Amino acid sequence: MRKLIFLVFLIALGPVFGQNKDEKQIRAIYDTALLDAKGYDWLEYLSNQIGGRLSGSLNAEMAVNYTKKQLDSLGLDNVWLQPVMVPKWVRGTPEIAYIETSPGKTTNVPVCALGGSVATPATGIKAQVVEVQGLEDLEKLGREKVEGKIVFYNRPMQANLIQTFEAYGGCVDQRYSGAMEAGKYGAVGVIVRSMNLRLDDYPHAGAMSYGDMPESQRIPAAAISTNGAELLSGMLKLNPDIRFYLKQTCRQYEDVKSYNVIGEIKGSERPDEIMVVGGHLDSWDLGDGAHDDGAGCVQSMEVLRLLKKTGYKPKRTLRVVLFMNEENGLRGGNKYAEVARAKNEKHVFALESDAGGFTPRGFNLECNDSQYNLINSWKPLFEPYLIHLFRKGHSGADIRPLKENDIVLAGLMPDSQRYFDHHHAANDTFEHVNKRELQLGAATMASLVYLVDKYLK
Structure with missing residues (x-):
């Protein structure tokens, strides 16, 4: 009987010994x-x-x-x-961007080319801006309101999501597919609000894709800092006719x-x-x-x-x-x-x-x-x-x-x-x-x- 009790005791203590070993x-x-x-x-x-x-x-x-x-x-x-x-993919020389409210009156903003983007022409591009909150807005606007313009994707990361990766996932499509979709409507370039929950002057890079779009139809894509995005959006509300200038020299080898x-x-x-x-x-x-x-x-x-x-x-x-x-x-x-x-x-x-x-x-x-x-x-x-x-x-x-x-x-x-x-x-x-x-x-x-x-x- 004593042997049986001792055996049961050892069996009962087995997991404890194992746990103690794991703890150590x-x-x-x-x-x-x-x-x-x-x-x-x-x-x-x-x-x-x-x-x-x-x-x-x-x-x-x-x-x-x-x-x-x-x-x-x-x-x-x-x-x-x-x-x-x-x-x-090589970034090339630092990107240049500014908002032009009237000829000769400009405000520089921080941007960076998105990974995989094509370059602008050597002299850059300058065009009016159309602001959207996502890819679906392009269809609502149609080619008439997009063609010849720079599309500005300005959907922010959703700040009330505690899991920040969910907030990132909720708006990264505009960075990845924004140029491809805007190009279908005749846009000449895209600017994407950086995937960042705070307001600062750092543009955030990241990958983008043109899908199977022919090279001749690909348009340049850049990220703009969150402060820059807020400024651009505010200025567009005051004057929808302002123009945006972008120059980047990136290249894919x-x-x-x-x-x-x-x-x-x-x-x-x-x-x-x-x-x-x-x-x-x-x-x-x-x-x-x-x-x-x-x-x-x-x-x-x-x-x-x-x-x-x-x-x-x-x-x-x-x-x-x-x-x-x-x-x-x-x-x-x-x-x-x-x-x-x-x-x-x-x-x-x-x-x-x-x-x-x-x-x-x-x-x-x-x-x-x-x-x-x-x-x-x-x-x-x-x-x-x-x-x-x-x-x-x-x-x-x-x-x-x-x-x-x-x-x-x-x-x-x-x-x-x-x-x-x-x-x-x-x-x-x-x-x-x-x-x-x-x-x-x-x-x-x-x-x-x-x-x-x-x-x-």
Whole structure:
């Protein structure tokens, strides 16, 4: 009878012992991240010594070489470069724009060419402006009121949406498709209000597309700062006949070769099952891409370092991937998934950090209900670190091409209230990244990877 009681006692205590072990491992991960950080130094070099890393640029090539060198130094089992062809778009000389209220009376406004846009003629374009709130307004106006004019898309991000990515998603179509749609009505150019929740003088870049529109019909597209948009809108109300001048010299070249940067620790028990953690190495060229997405890259590199430093040996193969060309093509993410399928690799989990280096709050998860319930059951292990949000939602653009069967996709979810102040703009720079917040994000990612590796069936 005593033996039976003792056996029942041990069975009852089993989960407690397991939980205590998990608590200790996660504590060790956070301690190492906060007391022995490497990611912040890596980010400082990427940001201040290399700078903006537009796909196809020399800076992007330098970032590939630098991050590979750092991964080599971590003593991983394998580190390699995966070739991928990427677009090469060059901004050219700084853009010029002004509002003309009468001949010789002008007011300069901050603008930047949108990624993929064509240039204006060498002397620029000057035309009257028609303001719209979205793509659907063009059909209401018709060709008669649009032809020969510059279309000004002025729908702001919806400020009362607490989830700022929802606000971004609600108006980004005017940036991406605005030139293509306005061109169908005979517009000579488009100006798009920057995707930014605050009023400032920073124009925000971003990708746009002409679809299958012939090159001869493509019109230039630029973003205007939120302050500039407010000024232009107000001046149009006073005088609908004002004219807008824009000059930009951007150019699209032939595709060039670049690389995804990959490093891995081989699994000790199930090496054929692969877990990926990553961010995108490319950025826009106006700032230095510290939040978008230098932060995600160094956090992903830190995941492998933190697990090694704390003595954890993953059961599955753990792979870090620094994807190239998320910003204007997603070529790196697609190439990685293509090669994985060609090699018949089995990916069971992928985690991406691409929402800035701000304080982590939790994760967005793309998975089935049983997988979600398992991950959500770990919430008590994260709550001491103020990580409390585990919800179903978009994981990440670079890992989305891996989606098939029962793979779990996850995206680190930092506090997003300040993210779009910097997104794609000249103020996305190193000094706006807080070391403690960055390292907390890395520790949070490493903790999830540890738990998934240990418990996911």
